[in-house]
Amino acid sequence: MGIPKPTAERLARLAQLLEQRSDPEAPVSSAEIEYLTGWPSHTIRKDVSALGAGPEISTSTGYHPQRLSQAIRSVLGFTVEDHNCCVVGLGRLGSAFLEYTGFNGSPFTLCAGFDSNVNRVEILKADFPLYPAFKMKEIIPRLGIRYAILCVPPDQARQTALRLAEFGIVGIVNFTPVMLSVPPGVEIEQVSILDALGALAARRAIHERNDAREASIRSEK
Amino acid sequence: MGIPKPTAERLARLAQLLEQRSDPEAPVSSAEIEYLTGWPSHTIRKDVSALGAGPEISTSTGYHPQRLSQAIRSVLGFTVEDHNCCVVGLGRLGSAFLEYTGFNGSPFTLCAGFDSNVNRVEILKADFPLYPAFKMKEIIPRLGIRYAILCVPPDQARQTALRLAEFGIVGIVNFTPVMLSVPPGVEIEQVSILDALGALAARRAIHERNDAREASIRSEK
């Protein structure tokens, strides 16, 4: 009984959602989670069930938010020291992360920034140190950084990703529009706007197609 | 025979990939696409097959990139006039899109930006007009904008999304960390960094779990 990938991704998001709640003690039902997320309540129950956590997670009035999110983090292996991140490329997009407050309270810590432009590294301010790009090789292993947020210009994306993999990065959030190929063992999460828009448009096209199809089936009868 | 959602999303991405190619005439094989994307070649063949496009799409040496991407766009309904987009919220992140060149050559056009801070709207420069937020109601229908890129501060996200839906937006790319609930008929694509990192960490946890499980099974024998 392994945990299915879609289940794990839903749970990861659910944990975040639970931690945003105002009252971490007030029970939350699967129906309420359905309302907040759009996922059907039975899917949520099944997901939680797949965790294999004990009965202290839930009562007859719903789940205990804090215990549930802890159970999720523990089963998915979200421990703070494993989740140091860095931003690579400090242009408009990359530097936007320097002032992003969402990391507080999350299991991820942003602890370094890199840019090939030494000037930019010196001018920008952040709560963590910024380095010139050639120091990646030294800093990434030293700080135990495992995840990278890639915001370099498109023409440098492939090369930079390969170097990151070499230095021990295990996951890359790719904000460039370039499709990356990396060594096995490194995971990529693609977040280009064009992909996101493409996914929306594709979903919408299916809707319209299916609606049209259903309408024509109905009219045939 | 509808097109499965995962298939549609892969095809949307494939079309983009094909359009980035240097030579739009040189045939591309499913094996080459496998190398570029990581998707197995038989999945790609099945996906293309699901399009139901004619035999002019492929030869015995592979697919014709240009014709294939056109077939994808036509079946998925990617026509230029349907895909006007706007950026909502012009802070660091939102304003990064103003200088983003990736939209050229894509089926999407960025044609407006909105921010509640009138000052910011006047100071920032872009190739398309920027408006104060209260004009959304007027401008979105007038320009036929269907997709919105949401970059407002977290505490305004929910409210803004609902207004966008009201004004006729059918798809929102949500860059805020807030989970949105919108009326049916509006699609959301969530791209918060925390979600992306969470997905990476979740996938990695499964890998490690499964590897450990396999190792222990092996050692039991």
Next chain:
DNA sequence: TTGTGTGAAAGCTTTCACAGCA
């Protein structure tokens, strides 16, 4: 009565294996 937990069924998607074509 209102909620979770969970085998079993249904529904999708991917994978396979091989036919067919240039």
Next chain:
DNA sequence: TGCTGTGAAAGCTTTCACACAA
């Protein structure tokens, strides 16, 4: 010999329906 195309099988995930607990 290289490739695509595609029914059929296998493998996952979601949905259902109902048992069970407070």
